[in-house]
Amino acid sequence: NMLSCWLSRLCRGFSTPTGRITHLSRGSLSRTLVLSSQRRIPEFSSFVARTNTCGELRSSHLGQEVTLCGWIQYRRQNIFLVLRDFHGLVQVVIPQEESAAAVRKILCEAPVESVVRVSGTVISRPPGQENPKMPTGEIEIKVKTAELLNSCKKLPFEVKDFVKKTEALRLQYRYLDLRSFQMQYNLRLRSQMVMKMREYLCNLHGFVDIETPTLFKRTPGGAKEFVIPSREPGKFYCLPQSPQQFKQLLMVGGLDRYFQVARCYRDEGSRPDRQPEFTQIDIEMSFVDQTGIQRLIEGLLQYSWPSDKDPVVVPFPSLTFAEALASYGTDKPDTRFGMKIIDISDVLRNTEVGFLQDALSKPQGTVKAICISEGTKYLKRKDLESIRKFAADHFNQEVLPVFPKASRNWNSPVAQSILEEQRSGLIRLMEIREDDVVLLTAGEHKKACSVLGKLRLECADLLEARGLVLRDPTLFSFLWVVDFPLFLPKEENPGELESAHHPFTAPHPSDIQLLYTEPEKVRSQHYDLVLNGSEIGGGSIRIHDAELQRYILATLLKEDVKLLSHLLQALDFGAPPHGGIALGLDRLICLVTGAPSIRDVIAFPKSFKGHDLMSNAPDSLPSEELKPYHIQVSWPANSEAEKMFFSTLSSLLP
Numbered sequence: 001n002m003l004s005c006w007l008s009r010l011c012r013g014f015s016t017p018t019g020r021i022t023h024l025s026r027g028s029l030s031r032t033l034v035l036s037s038q039r040r041i042p043e044f045s046s047f048v049a050r051t052n053t054c055g056e057l058r059s060s061h062l063g064q065e066v067t068l069c070g071w072i073q074y075r076r077q078n079i080f081l082v083l084r085d086f087h088g089l090v091q092v093v094i095p096q097e098e099s100a101a102a103v104r105k106i107l108c109e110a111p112v113e114s115v116v117r118v119s120g121t122v123i124s125r126p127p128g129q130e131n132p133k134m135p136t137g138e139i140e141i142k143v144k145t146a147e148l149l150n151s152c153k154k155l156p157f158e159v160k161d162f163v164k165k166t167e168a169l170r171l172q173y174r175y176l177d178l179r180s181f182q183m184q185y186n187l188r189l190r191s192q193m194v195m196k197m198r199e200y201l202c203n204l205h206g207f208v209d210i211e212t213p214t215l216f217k218r219t220p221g222g223a224k225e226f227v228i229p230s231r232e233p234g235k236f237y238c239l240p241q242s243p244q245q246f247k248q249l250l251m252v253g254g255l256d257r258y259f260q261v262a263r264c265y266r267d268e269g270s271r272p273d274r275q276p277e278f279t280q281i282d283i284e285m286s287f288v289d290q291t292g293i294q295r296l297i298e299g300l301l302q303y304s305w306p307s308d309k310d311p312v313v314v315p316f317p318s319l320t321f322a323e324a325l326a327s328y329g330t331d332k333p334d335t336r337f338g339m340k341i342i343d344i345s346d347v348l349r350n351t352e353v354g355f356l357q358d359a360l361s362k363p364q365g366t367v368k369a370i371c372i373s374e375g376t377k378y379l380k381r382k383d384l385e386s387i388r389k390f391a392a393d394h395f396n397q398e399v400l401p402v403f404p405k406a407s408r409n410w411n412s413p414v415a416q417s418i419l420e421e422q423r424s425g426l427i428r429l430m431e432i433r434e435d436d437v438v439l440l441t442a443g444e445h446k447k448a449c450s451v452l453g454k455l456r457l458e459c460a461d462l463l464e465a466r467g468l469v470l471r472d473p474t475l476f477s478f479l480w481v482v483d484f485p486l487f488l489p490k491e492e493n494p495g496e497l498e499s500a501h502h503p504f505t506a507p508h509p510s511d512i513q514l515l516y517t518e519p520e521k522v523r524s525q526h527y528d529l530v531l532n533g534s535e536i537g538g539g540s541i542r543i544h545d546a547e548l549q550r551y552i553l554a555t556l557l558k559e560d561v562k563l564l565s566h567l568l569q570a571l572d573f574g575a576p577p578h579g580g581i582a583l584g585l586d587r588l589i590c591l592v593t594g595a596p597s598i599r600d601v602i603a604f605p606k607s608f609k610g611h612d613l614m615s616n617a618p619d620s621l622p623s624e625e626l627k628p629y630h631i632q633v634s635w636p637a638n639s640e641a642e643k644m645f646f647s648t649l650s651s652l653l654p
Ligand code: ASP
Pocket: 241, 242, 243, 244, 283, 538, 539, 540, 580, 581, 582
């Protein structure tokens, strides 16, 4: 029949050194076929010239004849060799007998990180020589045959997780860096979580996985786009900064539930937690409200969460944008610890402290504070000095440390001018205990909150550097932030408005009238998902009314609506109410794995400056090759750039 014909063709295709694998593979193959729908543990050695992985062998395999492929991790006294593959390490005994001289020569002469295939028997290690730290530590391989598959030249760095190397070197030799267990773990965990997400969305909830174009055009109201030349003079594509418009158009097209593991591109220069290209789990649904999207995402994260972590507890708590700003000074609060911002204006109404008095005399003036518990124990005088300096340098804000209950007095003359009744008022309001330090600041609400929000995080880092555990490393603290303003004043021109999320976000139903009178006061149906102080997702219910969309684009945002005529037209043809969200996959995986940077969860990331240090992209092109695109490079007139130009030019010449 068809199946066995396919099977035997596949098996005949194998050429194996031992001639035994064919039989074993056939066994594992048919098992794969039978179990493929409900199987939990993947078959790692199907279709290939090995019987097992290095990392899977245990005492239960004793006596089995195995063939392994792997890299030589290290060799001890020409007696033992440790072989590594993605699954783990296993010890191989190099045969010492005269009759095995050829095998011995191969295994003793191959440099470290050479790739070899060995066949032999799984035997138990002699008593006392077991290694409990190694999962395969009870057994070793008694080798019969060995083959050098490829030898390894001198390496730029050792492939061992504990060997320190600069990130630039790791990125330059990324394929070697990927051999580390850490990178293997990160990328495999990422793959598993994405698989679970697909399963949840498509199989459990009827979503359709649809690809959208990556050659698109410039559109208004979003992040800066990368530009792609075309062969038509003066015409350019742009890489999409997200599939936003396409996913909305899919709803107009009646697809009802869309998702995509989508690559997005933003030309926003270098920022520590960003990459010019990154991946989103992009979602859109018809006939949904904010709660519907939130429950979907909670279920998605719960379902795809790694089983070795504490389970995700749902529903996630939720704060309004205004509450988040007032209590944490940011729209992405780290809710793993307290130290919230408290308004103490009323307590200090009659203060004699100059800058507090000043602030409170103004109409919008407030005094705010955070309480650093056990601050006097962990913070030194010079820490408090640098905190004050930080606030002054970065926020132009004065910050005053006071110690309402401390027996120790640091002779701050200003702090002493806090009156006794104010002191006891503060203690009551802020629940201050012995050894706590309070940081006070004053000014306009948003500014005072922002500076304390930043100091809250700075102090948390400081306290933790001094040994206090403030944020449980196993804790994942999710939070919805809702009721954002629809518009914010433009950064470069505060007289004009820009979208807080993007221009397709619907206003809050109860604020619609304000659109025509005080648009800056309109709240939106935009929600962000925050995890441990990082924004890991954001979305909104969309405008499905063409008239409203046109008004917001043209009148309020002053955008050129012609660029979006396709979308506006589509909304006029019976567009269903719809909404969606996108999760930043790189950042999510980074937090789940505890990796120091999102680059550690991306196989081939760009450097801080957006370069690929391995292949040297972006690279120059000879002007000949630019001709079909009708573009020309105009070199900056500065000598540094010229120097670079000539050095690139000379590297292009043979
Ligand atoms: N397209 C949005 C973004 O990339 C997400 C959304 O609104 O669904 O942030």
